[in-house]
């Protein structure tokens with residue numbers, strides 16, 4: 049925590065506000081970055097200028113694991129991370145990287161908005177952080193240079209770029225593909241040159257990162273719904289009065305609702321744009337076959353981590 | 369055996385160990401990179417672990433090599449201004465520099481590095497499942513090696529003994 | 539505390555340490571730590587500098603740097619450089635001032651392979667020095683040509699300068715940077731040849747004897763494996779057959795096999811090459827590590843944004859701002875080596891250039907070219923030192939002879955800055971730009 053400014057929200061005044069740093073490694077025009085900016089404005093307004101959220105965007109303070117280290121040390125106060133990245137500190141978060149937990153967007157939001165999930169987000173204070181809210185990152189699917197993916201066998205032998213998380217290499221490996229971990233920035237040229245055959249992400253990657261120029265088939269396998277999390281360090285959380293803690297939580301929740309709408313709109317735009325780029329969307333995917341093929345991975349994680357098993361049951365109960 | 373001989377022997381042994389470890393890692397990384405290409409084009413299934421292993425090995429190689437370069441006073445510095453001062457001032461600056469390097473190694477590499485290693489202890493890598501805390505132990509290890517190197521250098525500064533070995537670099 | 543105060547502390551501490559003779563890497567690290575201590579408690583400040591120094595070098599792409607240094611060292615020891623000089627001799631032997639042109643051409647060829655201007659200046663300079671002396675060349679003139687042309691290899695791929703820049707610039711495509719370097723690098727070589735031509739005509743240095751077809755073919759054949767390396771490594775990287783790091787690994791294997799085939803490297807030589815590579819790796823990577831600490835502190839305290847705002851409020855014309863940037867870079871280049879200069883100034887100047895609408899690939903070329911000029915100026919010029927060292931003349935003798943080349947290279951720098959097509963044309967045609 050910085051040595052200047054107010055230490056706690058109780059002693060904070062508009063003249064000497066409590067400044068909270070928020071690290072985010074998405075670009076400033078990303079839908080979720082805009083939600084974070086609106087969250088910061090909201091907090092400042094609701095607190096009458098006593099609490100100021102200072103956002104460091106574009107990954108200025110480092111990659112997600114490094115920033116989580118900084119959060120743990122109390123150097124940054126809040127950060128937005130992809131949910132499975134938190135598994136380092138609470139293995140339960142591995143769950144969000146596992147395939148086929150949700151059937152639809154509606155179900156995903158139902159579960160994520162449930163009181164049980166909110167309770168889970170708050171349960172990790174002893175591990176150095178608490179979840180304030182989640183943001184949707186859509187459903188992730190496989191996209192390739194030219195191979196349509198309808199059933200697991202279509203993936204056999206394909207070199208696919210995955211995110212640097214064990215859950216991702218595990219389930220893509222289980223489908224018979226060869227997972228390749230590489231920096232996201234290298235993916236475009238690797239697709240272009242055929243160093244890899246495909247990758248997996250949501251539809252916006254086709255347009256925002258121009259991958260639609262070099263991979264022409266997007267197969268709607270919708271294998272994972274990996275949310276982003278807005279987390280706050282326990283040390284910082286303890287410096288907030290109960291009223292201000294509530295204020296922050298409410299502002300966070302409100303930003304999620306705004307982000308949902310903006311995200312859905314963005315996906316729609318991306319799909320339309322991608323079609324113009326000549327990307328073909330494959331919709332007749334045998335989801336059940338994929339679910340069956342990857343189920344052992346889910347079971348293995350549940351067996352290995354009691355926290356995963358617990359969160360899976362939270363998801364199960366939230367699904368009604 | 370004089371003190372100087374003993375210290376020179378320490379320098380030779382330390383230098384030999386650092387160079388051997390860093391050199392071995394360098395060759396190992398070259399082989400891993402080549403193996404990665406080989407598995408992709410010849411075997412058709414790219415080895416996934418090489419990328420991660422190489423990343424960690426590079427931290428180790430760099431830190432050990434940095435310690436080696438401190439031992440031989442090879443780090444890039446700007447000396448044209450220092451060389452214009454009177455000899456006693458120059459000597460003061462040289463000793464001050466070597467002490468500062470030692471303090472930096474203790475504060476940032478040994479203390480900061482230990483904090484980093486401890487905080488990343490439960491952070492397991494995606495593919496090999498090794499603890500990143502283990503990877504980051506090289507900070508304190510290299511830090512201690514630099515402390516040894518600087519003690520030798522400072523002793524040399526104070527006694528005015530000529531460095532026994534100097535190597536050409538580019 | 540404001541960003542400009544932080545900037546004053548950071549750069550003030552850095553400059554004091556730098557000019558006191560503290561290693562550049564340690565000056566960067568200590569200045570970052572001191573600045574961080576103004577904002578954070580000591581344990582946080584220590585942790586963050588320690589963290590950034592480790593994660594700053596945890597990068598697969600950065601491995602290309604030590605591997606290219608490794609390959610360059612093998613080439614130097616393994617007789618590959620000499621074969622390239624022989625080829626250059628045959629190629630331009632009939633032009634007046636042949637040995638000077640040979641020097642430029644060989645530096646372009648060899649520097650292109652080794653990726654190091656210093657290695658190039660040493661290898662080519664020492665090979666040609668005696669022959670120039672025999673032919674009656676003024677050794678100071680010869681050294682000046684060698685020093686001026688050695689840095690072409692920092693622009694012409696493969697080049698570690700581009701890889702370092704790509705890393706600090708946030709992953710700018712190495713392939714695009716590699717292709718962007720050809721035109722400015724070749725332009726640089728041509729300008730030096732032209733200036734050398736003017737001077738040698740006045741001096742009436744002898745042409746070389748005519749070389750028979752058989753001899754020419756033999757020399758070419760001997761140089762082919764070395765030349766092929768450029769095709770394999772640069773081609774492989776640019777066309778995406780492998781990454782820059784893998785290309786560098788292949789360069790090591792290739793040069794090693796070649797050196798063994800030539801029987802020009804003993805086991806002892808190899809050990810020596812490894813040790814030299816370890817030393818260079820330690821220097822460069824520790825610098826990169828320390829600069830990562832500085833980058834974090836700069837981002838946290840908002841320094842780059844504050845500098846950009848200040849500069850844009852002082853001058854509002856794009857041309858004036860660009861000229862100011864060039865001036866800063868040329869001044870920096872006089873006393874700083876290329877790697878630390880790229881590491882320190884990219885985070886500060888890249889945002890400004892983006893504000894001006896420059897492509898990061900274009901800005902990278904401007905930055906590298908400005909630093910190329912810096913490597914040949916006193917008081918700190920690695921290429922100047924090595925280049926004069928191998929020809930046995932003093933720096934005072936060489937610098938006056940270098941002045942016309944400086945003038946020519948500054949014209950090239952202005953052209954590369956204000957004509958983006960010189961850098962972006964080639965990568966653009968190949969579809970490497972975003």
Ligand code: NA
Nearest residue numbers: 649650691696
């Ligand atoms: Na080069």
Ligand code: NA
Nearest residue numbers: 871872912918
């Ligand atoms: Na210079």
